[in-house]
Amino acid sequence: MSDTQPSAPPNLNPAATSIAFAHQAILDENKAIIGYELFDRSVNTNSHTAASDAQLLFNVLSSGDIESPIGNKTVFINCTHDSLAGGHLDLVAPQRVVLEVPPVGVSDVDQILTRLPNLEEIRRRGFRLAFDYSVLTQPYAAWLPLASFIKFDLSIIRPQSIGSFIKLAQAKTTAQLIAERVETPAQYAMVSNFGIKLFQGYWFAKPVLVQGQTVRPTQATILQLINLVRKQASTTEIEELLKRDPTLSFNLLRFINSAGFGMRSEITSFKHAVMLLGLNRLFKWAALLLTTSNKADMPPAVGTTAVARGRLMELLAAELLPPEECDNAFVVGVFSLLDTMLGMSMEAALATVALPEAVTQALLHRSGPLAPFLELTEACETGDDASFARTANQLGLNNNQVNWAHVQALVWAESLGV
Secondary structure (H helix, E strand, O other): OOOOOOOOOOOOOOOEEEEEEEEEEEEEOOOOEEEEEEEEOOOOOOOOOHHHHHHHHHHHHOOOOOOOOOOOOEEEEEOOOOHHHOHHHHHOOHHHEEEEOOOOOHHHOOHHHHHHHHHHHHHHOOOEEEEEHHHHOHHHOOOHHHEEEEEEEOOOOOHHHHHHHHHHHHHHOOOEEEEEOOOOHHHHHHHHHOOOOEEEOOOOOOOEEEEEEEEOOOHHHHHHHHHHHHOOOOHHHHHHHHHHOHHHHHHHHHHHOOHHHOOOOOOOOHHHHHHHHHHHHHHHHHHHHHHOOOOOOOOOHHHHHHHHHHHHHHHHHHOOOOHHHHHHHHHHHHHOOHHHHHOOOHHHHHOOOOOOHHHHHHHHHOOOOOHHHHHHHHHHHHOOHHHHHHHHHHHOOOHHHHHHHHHHHHHHHHHOOO
């Protein structure tokens, strides 16, 4: 839905992050609200990416203190095809979410079958999918059985054609049909007469802007949590960290008690929250939290780069080192930008966390067994061919091994939505 996007409020609290999204009601034939479509107001219309899709969902789940009528209603979220593979989807209850899947470009029809396995997997995980009316055309025949909802945009479809499309949908699928951009009583009467029972548009409700601020923990605390998770620390150890940082524990409890997580009763125990979330999802949550906790003067890509570095170092180390050293390699990569994140020297930054000697040596002195992996990782980023060749040769890694690991690390970081 295209409409004017008010600017987000100024961020007056350096520990807070401004958020802005809108929701528009979807109603049934009795005018009862069955769900809300969410719109990102942090990016320009039609400019959303896999990362911004993840950020939108994370902001919604992190906005428990902001008054909103969404409650336990279903949320409809627009997606890119890349974001459909994102790890951020592991953070929500599938039964609460409908993913609005865009058609492929006119010149990319060969992608329809390529994208099919991922769409099928998402359905198997319990998510419902919504498509626009183009899913009724022959090229999309393989997608049609996956549709839980089909949306008919009345601003695009000609009035004389709408009836034919609706009858086609009624004949070929059991999906629920939604008329969107309904702006007049005449449009409502027309689509109702054709049998549509779900509606969205200005005639019912305009998008409502939700904006405010969420308090984020410091990057040092989040990185300490990531460190604990990567070491597969005990629930007790993680619980102790949560007890020491009110903002971290506040964010976690607010997230796990949000409607999107799908819990039936409120969780108030840190230990219970950690056990319910599990280490894999806790890590993904922390990685997303890391990238939304940037200082005002820090480039937003720093957090993303740090997480990608960690994964690349882990993959490179896996070729040569035992598992425990691979974990340390990950920590070196993630922590290698800690000075930039915290705005202090690396020495002062590392004083905030307890780290293995091998990690400290690599970060402070560029020495020890992990130092060449860090240098090679930085060479991949900067395109320093001489450093790349020297360190790869020192480690006994060939170009294919390093390049493959680099691509995998970037894809992995993207899959987390960071």
